[in-house]
Amino acid sequence: MSQPGTAHVASYYAASANSYSERPALQEDIRCDVCVVGAGFTGISAALHLAEKGYRVVVLEAARIGFGASGRNGGQIVNSYSRDMDVIESRYGRETARALGDMAFEGNRIIRERIARYAIACDLKEGNLFAACNAKQMKALVEHKALWERFGNEHLELLEGRAYRSEIGSDRYVGALLDHSGGHLHPLNLVLGQAAALESLGGKVYEQTPVTSIEHGEPARLHTPNGVVVAERVVLAGNAYMKDLTPQLEGKSMPASTQVVTTEPLDEATARDILPTDRAVEDCNYLLDYYRLSADRRLIYGGGVSYGGQDPNSIEKVIRPKLETTFPQLKGVRVDYAWSGTFLLTLNRLPQFGRINTNVYYAQGYSGHGVTCSHLAGRLIAEVMEGQGERFDAFAGLPHLPFPGGRALSVPLTTLGAWYYRVRDALGV
Structure with missing residues (x-):
């Protein structure tokens, strides 16, 4: 190692x-x-x-x-897996989907058990949102809610149209799905x-x-x-x-990195304006943005993926445009911290x-x-x-699927795929 x-x-x-x-x-x-x-x-x-x-x-x-x-990481307690039970069922069968579905919401309960049993101070807050950027994504959230309810998550609330504005102070979205069993913390x-x-x-x-x-x-x-x-x-x-x-x-498998920034502390009114109920948010794009407030009212905002684990020359230059697109009211806000984190990606x-x-x-x-x-x-x-x-x-x-060409070719091929999905995200298709 x-x-x-x-x-x-x-x-x-x-x-x-x-x-x-x-x-x-x-x-x-x-x-x-x-x-x-x-x-x-x-x-x-x-x-x-x-x-x-x-x-x-x-x-x-x-x-x-x-x-x-x-x-x-972003500190978000998000249920299930990077591929959900419908995909698992279509690829690997109903029995496998049921087995994994029965465990899809267990990890978040384990975290809460640990925090309670050992009195861990980690700024636990309740609830996370999936925000739809277009009508297609909103339709997918309706289906997502039905899927998770089929596997036992009874803590979901659909926020259609402008109803999401009670949770997110941004005009970027068309609706959202609130998972009351999710949350966020200091990882x-x-x-x-x-x-x-x-x-x-x-x-x-x-x-x-x-x-x-x-x-x-x-x-x-x-x-x-x-x-x-x-x-x-x-x-x-x-x-x-x-x-x-x-x-x-x-x-x-292949290492990939995502970039995160943290702003200066926001005053109470600004924090309440952008995230009135202090929940965590991720959007529904393939190359998604995610954000939340820290315990001292800083906005922690992440997004983007660098395949192979390489860091960009300036993390702030990558993330600031995303942050200010979501929250124009934060234009020019000072960034106090910027870093990258490497995670492991599998082909499926x-x-x-x-x-x-x-x-x-x-x-x-x-x-x-x-x-x-x-x-x-x-x-x-x-x-x-x-x-x-x-x-x-x-x-x-x-199955543990090999990347075509191994890691030598996986980075350029995956980057090309990411470009394709970035275009799809931008076009809303």
Whole structure:
């Protein structure tokens, strides 16, 4: 696993994170029941579920807890997956759609359970909106509501016509769908809080400890620069940062980055004007924009995708036009933070769960829906280690499709596809 930078990116989340002590790097050889590679949402969620079941758990992190997408994302609690149950059903059958549909709203409940049980201070707020930019998208939201209700989400409210203006102070949309069971929060504080909960149960987290190689076997041996972990079982949870440890998965996923800015604090009247009920919003474009207010009334606004994980020369220049198109009343607002976050994209936009040999498990590739699904993944990994693998296997049975030409050609081909969808978004078709 390659080692990224040694500190959190200079984001609003890092600047406003709850105080915590940096964990030491591993400096010895140790043994454990389960070794988790990666201290993001997937890894910490799995580790905490396992520790609650009495396992001796060690987490190895190449940088800092929440260094990757888990500590940099938009902070939105959005239900389901990057491809919804209708697509899953048409491609993989009714049984698979029902199995995944039964879990589609569980991740958000796990997050709330964690926050309540361990008193995690992460600015949790209720509700998120899907905003339609044209009539076609609005029709899709009507169908989306019916689909989610078929799978058990009874917390949806359709805002047709100008009714959405009670939620969003922008003329950009034609309507919206409000999911009262969604929400938003400070993601870095959420993962830091869960890491502290893990440690309270006896789990160990080592930062600045990249895994350089794995000797597969029973037990497995994970090598790091200054120590070895001997583990009965292993969880690979590095997601977009999992390099060189899983050659069998190379070419079946691609890193992509999204850009986020955070404004200066807004006065109360301006904040109430743009987001009167303080909910999170994402639009319905293929290359979507997403935004919300922080606890100190800053607008956190993200959008766009850079395939291959490359950052633009100026994040603010990319995002400011989007922000000011949505909210002209914020023209010229000062941007205090701008950063990029890398996530892992799969060809079918569905997560990749599975096993390597008999005792190494992995979960990755949430394709932009990682906040909730990563927490679900942690629970399912704990279940399968307890001998209850039906739910994990519902995901593991999904095909891991290779990108045409591998990663060498995936970036230009995906960029071309994104250009096509950008045109469609602009034309409203």
